[in-house]
Amino acid sequence: MSTPLLAALLLVLPLGALAGGAGGFTPLDRQQAAALMQPAQYREPTLIALWSSECAYCQQNLQVLARLQRQHPEVRIITLAVEAPGPELTRLYQRSGLRGVHYAYTDPVPESLNSAVDKNWGGELPRSYLFKQQEARGAVSGLLEVKAVEAAWGR
Amino acid sequence: MQRRHFLALMGTAPWLALPAWAHEGHEAAPTPQKGKPGRPELAAAAAFGPDGRLHAVRKEGAYLVVQTSTDLGLHWSAPLRVNAQPEAIAADGDSQPKLIVTPGGDVLVSWTKPLTKPYTGEIRLARLAAGGARFEAPITVHQDRAEITHRFQNMICDAQGRVLVVWIDKRDLEAARLRKQPYAGAALYMAVSENGGRSFLPERKLADNSCECCRIALARHPDGRIGVFWRQIFDGERDHALLFIAPDGRVSPIQRATQDHWKLEACPHHGPALTVSTAGELHATWFTQKDGSARVFAGVLDGAGGPPKVQRPMGQSAQVQADLVASDVGVALVWKEFDGERTRLRAQLNPHADAPATLELDSTHGASDQPRALVLAGKPYAFWHLAEGGLRVYPLCAV
Numbered sequence: 001m002s003t004p005l006l007a008a009l010l011l012v013l014p015l016g017a018l019a020g021g022a023g024g025f026t027p028l029d030r031q032q033a034a035a036l037m038q039p040a041q042y043r044e045p046t047l048i049a050l051w052s053s054e055c056a057y058c059q060q061n062l063q064v065l066a067r068l069q070r071q072h073p074e075v076r077i078i079t080l081a082v083e084a085p086g087p088e089l090t091r092l093y094q095r096s097g098l099r100g101v102h103y104a105y106t107d108p109v110p111e112s113l114n115s116a117v118d119k120n121w122g123g124e125l126p127r128s129y130l131f132k133q134q135e136a137r138g139a140v141s142g143l144l145e146v147k148a149v150e151a152a153w154g155r
Numbered sequence: 156m157q158r159r160h161f162l163a164l165m166g167t168a169p170w171l172a173l174p175a176w177a178h179e180g181h182e183a184a185p186t187p188q189k190g191k192p193g194r195p196e197l198a199a200a201a202a203f204g205p206d207g208r209l210h211a212v213r214k215e216g217a218y219l220v221v222q223t224s225t226d227l228g229l230h231w232s233a234p235l236r237v238n239a240q241p242e243a244i245a246a247d248g249d250s251q252p253k254l255i256v257t258p259g260g261d262v263l264v265s266w267t268k269p270l271t272k273p274y275t276g277e278i279r280l281a282r283l284a285a286g287g288a289r290f291e292a293p294i295t296v297h298q299d300r301a302e303i304t305h306r307f308q309n310m311i312c313d314a315q316g317r318v319l320v321v322w323i324d325k326r327d328l329e330a331a332r333l334r335k336q337p338y339a340g341a342a343l344y345m346a347v348s349e350n351g352g353r354s355f356l357p358e359r360k361l362a363d364n365s366c367e368c369c370r371i372a373l374a375r376h377p378d379g380r381i382g383v384f385w386r387q388i389f390d391g392e393r394d395h396a397l398l399f400i401a402p403d404g405r406v407s408p409i410q411r412a413t414q415d416h417w418k419l420e421a422c423p424h425h426g427p428a429l430t431v432s433t434a435g436e437l438h439a440t441w442f443t444q445k446d447g448s449a450r451v452f453a454g455v456l457d458g459a460g461g462p463p464k465v466q467r468p469m470g471q472s473a474q475v476q477a478d479l480v481a482s483d484v485g486v487a488l489v490w491k492e493f494d495g496e497r498t499r500l501r502a503q504l505n506p507h508a509d510a511p512a513t514l515e516l517d518s519t520h521g522a523s524d525q526p527r528a529l530v531l532a533g534k535p536y537a538f539w540h541l542a543e544g545g546l547r548v549y550p551l552c553a554v
Contacts, residue, residue: 056274056367057421083194108522108542110194111493114474122442122449122473124423141444143420 023090025081025104033105033116036080042131045153046076049144050117050127053081053088057143061126062096064144069098071146072155080105082113082125196246197524199540200264201548203531204256211538211546212254212264217241219252219264221283221290227536228548237281237290243269245276249307249370249426251525257312260285263352265296265320267306274368276306278322282352296320296346297358303329304341304367307426311373313381315402318348320355321371321383327363339364340388343371347404361398362409364388370426377433384412384429384439384456392416395427395441397456410460415443415452425476429456430528432481440469440477440488451475453488453506465507476525479506483533484552489516489526491539498523500539502551516549517541 028036036048049065051058065077077100081089085104093102105113114121118139121127128144130137130152137152201211209224211231218241220234238244245267246252252266262283267276277300281293297305304325311319324344331338343362346355366386374382380399387396389411397412427441437456442449450473454466469475470492477490485505491498497518503511516537524540535551 055421055424108194109493109498109520110522111474111476111491111498114472115493115495119472120448122423122444122451122475123425124419124421124444124449126421141419141421141449 023085023087024093025085025089025102027085027106028080028103030107030112030116033080033103033107033113036078036103037117037129039131039136040134042076043134044074044076044132045072046078046131047149048078048080048129048131050080050082050125052083052125053086053092054083055125058126059092059096061128061143062092062098064146066097068144068146068149069100072150075153076100079103082110082123194247195522195542197522197540197542198246198248198251199524199527199538199546200252200254201527201529201538201546202254202256203529204260204262205258206260207531209529209531209548210254210256210262211540212237212252213540213546214244214246214252217244219244219246219266219281221254221262221264222546224546224548227550228538228546231546235283235289237264237283238279238293239290242279245269245306248525249368249424251370253308253310255310255312255318257318257351258316259351261351263310263312263318264290265308265310267308267322269306270302272302274304274306274325275302276304278305278308278320278346280310280320280352280355291353294354296355297322297324297344299324299326299358301326301329305344307368307370309371309373311375311381313375313400313402314379316351318352318355319345319373319381319400320348321345321361321373323365323367323369323371324358324360325367327360339391341365341367343383343385345400361406362387362396365396366393367422368424369422372427372429372439374429374431374437376431377435382429382431382437384427384437384441386423386426386441387411391418391420393419393423394443395439397437397458410458412437412439412456412458412463413441413443413452413466414462415445417444419444428478428528430479430481430486432486436486438479438481438486439463440479440490442475449473451477451490453477453479455507467507470501478526478528480528480530480535482530482535482552484535487528487530487535487537487551489528489537489551491523491526494518496520500526500537500549502537502549504535504551514551517547519543 199213219237222231278296308322346358369386372384395413399407425442450468454463488506500516521543537549
C-alpha cells in the first residue's frame with residue numbers, strides 16, 4: 001500500500017466508523033441511492049419511504065408505516081431520510097417504533113437525489129416506492145393509506 | 156488494502172465534510188439553528204435600488220448580512236449585519252429572507268425567526284434608511300405572539316409606497332383544533348405598513364386553507380394592484396390560488412388559478428412565482444403533479460378564474476426551481492436543474508414565443524440556492540447564490 005493511500009485511510013477510518021454509528025442511519029451518496037432503487041433486488045414486498053425531519057406529514061407517515069409493519073410483518077420497510085443524520089432524525093425515527101434499515105442521503109446537493117431516485121419525483125415528501133417480485137409496483141406522494149399499499153401488492 | 160475497500164470507505168466520507176456555512180460566521184450561534192443538518196443555508200434575496208445599486212441578503216451564522224454592488228455583482232461591499240443581536244433565522248429552500256428597496260431608497264429585509272416548537276416562527280423585519288450606516292432594530296410584523304406557525308413570508312412595496320408583508324399562519328388551525336373541528340392546511344395573513352416599514356397595522360387574513368409550507372409569490376400589476384399567488388387546498392387538491400389587493404386595500408375574491416387537481420396529503424415545500432407584464436399578462440411558474448408526473452410548469456394565468464391560458468412543462472426532470480420577471484425585452488424566465496452531474500442555471504426570454512432560445516448561464520457541482528429574476532431599468536438579470544462561488548449576477552440581454 002502506498003504511503004499517501006495509507007495516510008488517506010488513517011484519516012477516513014475513524015470518521016467512517018462514526019458515520020456508521022450516526023444515530024443508526026447509514027449514509028448514502030447519489031450512486032448508492034440509485035442502487036437502492038433497482039427493483040431486481042426486491043423479491044419480497046418492499047417499501048422504500050423518503051422522508052425528512054422538517055416534514056410534518058412524514059412523521060404521520062412513519063406512524064402509518066409502523067402500523068403497516070405490525071399488520072404485515074413480512075413486508076420489508078426501508079426508510080431514506082433526505083438529509084444528513086442528526087439527533088432530530090434519530091428521535092423521530094425511534095419515536096415511530098419502525099424497524100428496518102434506515103438510510104440518510106448525505107450528498108450536499110439536494111436536487112441530485114431526484115436524478116438518483118426518480119426523475120418524475122419533484123422533491124415532495126413523504127414519497128414512497130413499492131416493489132415486489134423484482135418489479136416496481138408504484139410510487140406514491142403524500143401520506144400513505146395502508147389499503148392502497150395492500151392493493152398495489154395484490155393483497 | 157484492495158482498491159474497492161478503499162472506495163467503499165470513501166463512500167461514507169462525503170457527509171462528514173464540513174458544510175460551507177461551518178466556515179462562515181466566526182461566532183458560535185447562541186440560538187437554535189433550524190434547517191436540515193449538513194446543508195448550507197443558502198437562501199438569499201436581492202433587489203436593485205432606485206440608484207441602480209444591487210442589494211443582496213444572505214445568512215451568516217446567526218445573522219443576516221446585506222452586501223451592495225455598484226457593478227452588477229462583480230464586486231460586493233463588506234457584509235453589513237441586518238440583526239445586531241444574533242437570532243435563529245430560516246434560510247433554506249422555500250424559507251427565504253426577502254429584500255426590497257423602497258422608492259425612497261430604504262432597504263427592508265424580512266425573515267422568519269424559528270421558535271422552539273417545530274414549525275413555529277415569527278415574521279421579522281429590519282430597515283436600513285437610505286444613506287444610513289446600520290439597520291434599525293428588527294420588529295416583529297404581526298401582533299399575534301402565540302408560538303405557532305408564522306412562516307414563509309414575502310413582501311412588496313405598492314405604488315403608494317406601502318409595504319405589504321404576507322405569510323403562512325396557523326392561528327385558525329390552532330383555534331379549530333381547540334374546537335375539535337377539522338381545518339385543512341394553514342391560512343394566509345397580511346400586514347401593511349404605511350410608514351415605510353417602521354411599524355405595521357394589525358394583520359388581516361387573506362385566505363383560509365393555504366398549503367402549509369410553500370413560498371408565496373407577490374407581483375405588482377401595472378394598474379396598481381398587487382397580485383398574490385400561492386398554493387391553496389381546494390377540497391384536498393393542492394392547486395394554486397390568485398387574488399388581488401387594490402390600491403384602496405380592498406381584497407378581491409380568491410380565484411382558482413391552476414387546475415392540475417393534485418390530490419395530495421402532504422406539502423410539496425415548493426411554491427410558485429408570478430410577474431405581470433406591461434400588458435397585464437399574468438406570467439407564472441408553479442410546481443405540480445399532472446398525469447402522475449411531477450413537473451414545474453411555466454404559463455400564463457387566466458386571471459378571471461379559468462384555467463391557465465398557457466401551460467408548458469419546464470426542464471428535463473421534475474426538480475426544477477424557477478423564477479421570472481417582466482422587463483422591457485419581455486418576460487425573463489430563469490431556472491436551475493440538475494443534469495446528473497451539475498446543477499445548471501438557464502434562462503429564456505419570452506418563453507412562450509415560438510422556439511425561444513435557452514441561455515446557458517452557469518453551472519456548479521456544489522449546492523446552490525433557488526435562482527431569482529431581477530430587473531433594472533427595464534433589463535432582466537438572474538441572481539444566484541452558490542456554495543462555491545457566492546453571490547452571482549447574470550445579464551439576460553445586452554447591457
